Amino acid sequence: MDMTFFYAFLIGGLICVVGQLLIDLTNLTPAHAMSALVVLGAVLDGFGLYEPLIELAGAGASIPITSFGNALVHGAMAEAEQHGIVGIITGIFEVTSAGVSAAIVFSFFAALLFKPKG
Amino acid sequence: MQQGPKEKLEYKRITQKHLPKRPVFSNSVRAFLVGGAICLLGQFVQKFFIHFFDFDQKSAGNPTVAVMVFLSVLLTGFGVYDRIGQWAGAGSAVPVTGFANAMASAAIEHRSEGIVLGVGGQMFKVAGPVIVFGVVSAFVIALVKQIIKMVI
Amino acid sequence: MGLIGKQTWEFASQPVLISTGTVVGPKEGQGPLGHDFDMVHQDSYLGQGSWEKAERRLMEEACETALSKAHLKADQIDIFYAGDLLNQIVTSGFAARTLATPFIGLFGACSTSMESLALAAMTVDAGYANYALASTASHHSTAERQFRYPTEYGGQKPLSAQCTVTGSGAAIVGKAGEGPRITHATIGQVVDLGVKSPFEMGPAMAPAAVDTIAQHLKDTGRKPEEYDLIVTGDLARIGHKIAAELLEQQAGLFLGDLFKDCGILIFDPDQEEVFSGGSGCACCAVVTYGHLLKRMERGELNRMLICATGALLSPLSTQQGESIPCVAHAVVIERGRWD
Numbered sequence: 307m308d309m310t311f312f313y314a315f316l317i318g319g320l321i322c323v324v325g326q327l328l329i330d331l332t333n334l335t336p337a338h339a340m341s342a343l344v345v346l347g348a349v350l351d352g353f354g355l356y357e358p359l360i361e362l363a364g365a366g367a368s369i370p371i372t373s374f375g376n377a378l379v380h381g382a383m384a385e386a387e388q389h390g391i392v393g394i395i396t397g398i399f400e401v402t403s404a405g406v407s408a409a410i411v412f413s414f415f416a417a418l419l420f421k422p423k424g
Numbered sequence: 425m426q427q428g429p430k431e432k433l434e435y436k437r438i439t440q441k442h443l444p445k446r447p448v449f450s451n452s453v454r455a456f457l458v459g460g461a462i463c464l465l466g467q468f469v470q471k472f473f474i475h476f477f478d479f480d481q482k483s484a485g486n487p488t489v490a491v492m493v494f495l496s497v498l499l500t501g502f503g504v505y506d507r508i509g510q511w512a513g514a515g516s517a518v519p520v521t522g523f524a525n526a527m528a529s530a531a532i533e534h535r536s537e538g539i540v541l542g543v544g545g546q547m548f549k550v551a552g553p554v555i556v557f558g559v560v561s562a563f564v565i566a567l568v569k570q571i572i573k574m575v576i
Numbered sequence: 577m578g579l580i581g582k583q584t585w586e587f588a589s590q591p592v593l594i595s596t597g598t599v600v601g602p603k604e605g606q607g608p609l610g611h612d613f614d615m616v617h618q619d620s621y622l623g624q625g626s627w628e629k630a631e632r633r634l635m636e637e638a639c640e641t642a643l644s645k646a647h648l649k650a651d652q653i654d655i656f657y658a659g660d661l662l663n664q665i666v667t668s669g670f671a672a673r674t675l676a677t678p679f680i681g682l683f684g685a686c687s688t689s690m691e692s693l694a695l696a697a698m699t700v701d702a703g704y705a706n707y708a709l710a711s712t713a714s715h716h717s718t719a720e721r722q723f724r725y726p727t728e729y730g731g732q733k734p735l736s737a738q739c740t741v742t743g744s745g746a747a748i749v750g751k752a753g754e755g756p757r758i759t760h761a762t763i764g765q766v767v768d769l770g771v772k773s774p775f776e777m778g779p780a781m782a783p784a785a786v787d788t789i790a791q792h793l794k795d796t797g798r799k800p801e802e803y804d805l806i807v808t809g810d811l812a813r814i815g816h817k818i819a820a821e822l823l824e825q826q827a828g829l830f831l832g833d834l835f836k837d838c839g840i841l842i843f844d845p846d847q848e849e850v851f852s853g854g855s856g857c858a859c860c861a862v863v864t865y866g867h868l869l870k871r872m873e874r875g876e877l878n879r880m881l882i883c884a885t886g887a888l889l890s891p892l893s894t895q896q897g898e899s900i901p902c903v904a905h906a907v908v909i910e911r912g913r914w915d
Contacts, residue, residue, distance in 0.1 A: 310467060311464060314460075314463045314464050314466070315460035315461070315464045315467075316460065317463070318459050318460050318462065318463025318464070318466075318519065319455075319456035319457065319459045319463070319515075320456065321459065321518060322455040322456060322459025322460070322514045322515045322518045322519070323452045323455050323456050323514070324514075325455065325459075325514030325518040326448075326451050326452050326455035326513050326514035326515070327448070327452060328514075329513065329514060329732070330446045330448045330451055330452075330513075331448065333773070335731075336514075336522075336731045336732070337526075337554070338553075339514065339517075339518075340518065340522065340523070340553070340554050341553045341556075341557040341558075343518060344554050344557055344558040345557055345558070345561040347558075348558065348561040348562045348565050349561070349565060351565070352565040352566075352568070352569060363463075364466075364467050364470060364481075365464070365465075365467035365469070365470050365488065366460075366463040366466075366467065368466070368470075368485050368488070368489070369462060369463045369466040369488075369489070369492060369519045369520055369521075370459070370463065370518050370519050370520070371518055371519065371520060371522065371554060372518075373520075374520070374523070374554070375558050375561060375562060378558050378559060378561075378562030379562045379565050379566055381562075382562050382565075382566035383569065383570075386566060386570045390570075391567070391570055394563060394566045394567055394570065395563065397566075398559055398562055398563065398566075399559075404485070404486035404489050404490050405489045405490075405493060405520055405523070406555070408489065408490040408493040408494065408524070409493050409497070409523060409524045409527045409528070409551070410527065412493055412494055412497040412524070412528065413497055413524070413527040413528040413530075413531040413532075413547055414531060414543060414547070416497045416498075416500065416501045416528045416531060416532055417528075417531035417534075417535045417539075417542075417543040417547075418535070418539075418543075420500075420501035420502070421532070421535070422503075422529075422532050422533050422627075422717070422726065422728050423503030423727070423728065424620050424621075424716060424717040424720075424727050425767055425783060425786070425787040427769060431769060432769050432770035435769040435770065435771075435783065436770065438818060438821065438822070439771065439776070439779040439818060442779070442814050442817050442818050442821075443736055443776065443779070443814060444735045444736060444814070444852075446734055446735070447735075451732075500728050500730075501728075503728060505728060505730045506727070506728050506729060506730045508730060509729070509730020509731060509732060510730070510732055510733065510849065512730075512732075513732040514732075516730050517730060517731065517732070522730065525728070525729065525730045526729060528728070529726040529727070529728035529729040529730070530726045530729070532726070532728055533721055533726035533727060533728065534726070536625065536626040536627075536628075549726070550725060550726065550729060
């Protein structure tokens with residue numbers, strides 16, 4: 307039995323609970339909490355802890371916004387291997403372009419097609 | 425009415441007494457359920473791409489995220505995502521679908537100011553901080569790691 | 577006539593509230609007071625191309641309704657006082673363009689309804705106008721997109737949040753005629769007891785309401801029992817309880833059942849996403865001009881004190897760490913001449 311599905315639900319849910327607690331217990335806005343989670347993802351990857359989480363939980367770790375931070379650090383490190391410190395800047399967006407590009411493109415077309423419902 | 429620091433402190437005590445406590449536990453349960461469900465859906469989508477389109481575990485992440493973003497933008501356009509968000513809280517905000525909702529809702533809302541300045545100029549209004557902090561923290565962490573590597 | 581006490585205007589000629597117009601959106605129409613409004617729109621766009629244009633139509637329709645009920649034309653209005661929540665009070669400016677009347681724009685946030693009514697009464701009483709029109713409007717989506725988030729954004733609001741009323745109320749005040757009388761107005765001072773969160777508007781505004789109500793009773797030398805109703809604009813459930821407690825503690829005033837709030841009256845708590853109650857400039861305006869005046873017509877009320885409350889924050893001020901200063905203005909409306 308593929309346990310990834312179970313862990314996807316569990317880990318994904320738990321990361322969301324962390325976000326919810328940040329908002330409910332500290333009076334932070336959702337934007338603050340999401341930014342904090344992105345930074346957390348980046349930090350965890352700095353310690354090499356996020357990739358194993360993705361192995362275990364699949365989408366449970368790659369769908370939450372924390373994975374954005376992880377992917378950014380990964381891209382930066384991969385380029386740095388090849389091109390040294392300059393690679394850090396050039397590599398940052400290599401690995402995450404799918405999420406951001408998709409959001410930009412689809413949002414643009416949505417703006418042409420939909421009207422806000424209020 | 426006296427408005428000095430003593431009065432403000434006393435008023436804070438009175439306000440706290442009357443403000444309803446946030447239902448932290450039930451909010452967390454809902455966030456867990458919805459967040460978990462969205463990630464579970466993502467897992468199914470990922471498996472779909474691996475089996476039918478010859479992606480591997482690593483590279484299937486990209487089209488999966490794109491599909492989740494597409495679904496989120498669609499739900500935002502139909503005026504459904506905000507309802508889900510009020511119920512699910514972080515459960516719908518934390519997955520990448522929340523990021524897409526932030527972008528799409530801003531783009532759709534500001535269409536009335538034109539495509540360039542409205543849609544284009546305001547699209548990152550809500551989601552901007554995530555991108556800025558993601559990139560800046562990634563830069564700092566990668567830099568620190570690289571320096572450590574070079575020194576050791 | 578003139579200033580009595582510290583902050584209260586007494587109108588010796590007791591100007592008449594000749595007519596009113598109230599226009600609301602779908603949620604307000606579905607609420608407990610739905611039947612008391614002149615017009616209920618099912619489409620919160622009002623068929624317009626943007627939320628802002630819809631808000632303008634609301635104000636124009638409320639004014640047109642008040643004019644038609646009074647059998648007056650816009651060019652008979654000597655002065656138009658109006659305000660709203662939007663930047664540069666565009667709704668009011670553009671509505672004034674349509675009405676083509678002499679115009680003074682006001683910003684009092686949600687206290688604008690009584691602020692404009694007080695000024696209208698004062699202008700007529702002092703002889704500077706035969707007919708004065710006072711109006712205010714608000715719209716849930718324009719307030720949302722200016723002060724908070726895009727309307728389709730899925731952020732979660734806490735229980736202390738309030739729901740901005742989509743609607744507009746307009747009132748015409750004249751020297752003579754049939755209708756309730758405006759006898760006094762108390763102009764509020766800005767009060768700020770340090771509340772910072774825009775999701776705690778009720779608690780932010782309660783001290784201002786308490787200050788104005790207490791000052792009004794002191795200036796007029798009256799007791800609460802001399803009123804049939806003392807109503808605040810939009811403190812909603814949380815702010816209203818706090819105000820009642822403050823009135824007892826600080827001013828020794830026990831209001832009991834005669835203390836109500838328009839934000840609590842306008843929505844049924846079971847309606848979707850109303851949280852702790854209504855807010856917005858239109859809240860006090862439509863409840864007063866629609867529901868409360870109808871009760872007065874039926875003979876249920878003889879004298880009421882309406883205290884509209886406003887939070888004077890901007891989208892930037894809270895981000896810059898400022899607290900929320902608030903103001904409350906009160907007007908006395910009587911069923912007939914008071915001698």
